[in-house]
Each structure stands twice: as C-alpha cells, then as structure tokens.
Amino acid sequence: MTKNGWRKIRNQTLTAMSCLLMLNSLAQKVPDKIVILTFDDGCVSHYTYVAPLLKKYGFGATFFVCEFPGYPDSTKYMSWKQIQQLFREGFEIGNHTGHHTNINQLSPDSLREELAFVNRHCDTEWIPKPINFAYPAYVTDSSNLDVLRTMGIHSARTGGERAYHPATDNPMYVPSFTPGDNLQKTIDAIRQAKDGAVAVLTIHGVPDSAHPWVTTSPAVFEAALQYLRKYHYRVWSMRDLQEYLDKAGSIEK
C-alpha cells in the first residue's frame, strides 16, 4: 500500500474514533435517573390537581397546550389565564398546535398559523414563546420539520414507547412513553432512565374528563410521584434537559 493510502485509512480511523468519543462523552453527560414529565392537551386537572402536587414534590414539567372544540369549557380545559399561572409557578409551556391538528394534514402555511395561534396567546399572557413542541396524536411529518425549526422549535416530542437517547436521537423526534393509568408500566418506563437515556413520559388529564380513554387516575399518578421521590429521580421539563445539555456541552468545550 502507498504512503497516501495508509494516511487515508489512518485519517478515516481517527475521524471514526473522534465521532465515537463525542457520542460517548455526550452520553456520559446525561446522568442516570433523569425523568421528563410532559402533560398534553391543556386539561383543567393540570391546573387544579397536577401542578399543585408537582410543586409539593419539587418536580418540573412541560405542559403542551392547545384548544379543543368546546373550548373554553372550564370543566374540561384550562383557560389561558390558568396556563399563565402554570408558567408563573415555574413550569414550561409547550406548543401542541392551536387546535390539535395532525401536522401531516397541514400545509406549511397552515402549520405556521397553528403554531402562531399558541404563540400569540402566550405573548398576550406574558409567557415566553414555546421552544418545545408535541406532535398531536404523535403523528410526525419530516416535510414539515423546517416549519417547526423556523418557528423557533428546538425539540419535538412524539410517542414510540422507548427512552430518549440525547447522544443519538434526533431532538425533533424525542420519543416518549404513554403509560396511561397503569402504575407498573409507568415504573417500567421510569426505570429506563439510565445508561445515557432519559425517560420522557406523556400524560394527559389526571383525570382526563375530556378524553377518558387516555386518563390517569390520581392514585396511580401520586404513586408514580412517590416512586420518583423514593428512588431519588430528577424530574425535569424538556427545557430543563436542554439547558442541562447545553451547559454540559459548554463545559466540555
């Protein structure tokens, strides 16, 4: 083999090794036992029950909000004033489209308008423009990623029933677990927060009077919070995780 041939192979090997080291160091930046709680659909129980309980435990969370037909039915959904209160109490508000529309059914302009609908309400309520998005019904659409990005979305959560690996997963497709009203499934999901993986949970109303098929009972929810506290999990919003990763990245540099 020629000298140049060897040099090429050596350079390729070094590039591959440095990529692996980079991935490895990012994986190491995520400690075990980080759980992200996300709550979808602007259910009124998020305001009346979930947030006060999370505060009691000192846990963070992201609330992905939208308006459903029937809004503002105060027996089912939060008002924008109540959403503002969640923000003032330290929780993150995320965008779930204005009207819970699957994004593969939207043109780029309609998706922009759906995102802007939530942004305008946030602006009126002095809530920062959401940087995190949750796909309605977990339906993703790669042709619309640029719209999400240009509207200021940093990461987007979907379903998938698996843990999130920040070192290797695309942040525009953050996977999550939806354990519903099943405590064992919730605990099984939580326990996957290790080895560079973060457990992201998607929860709807506790209970969910608007969509009972995705409800979680207060008993199951509180048992899950007790489990998280007992085993010393860190419970964050999506924004908390991003800030942590950014900080870890800048220390590394």
Ligand SMILES: [Zn+2]
């Ligand atoms: Zn939803």
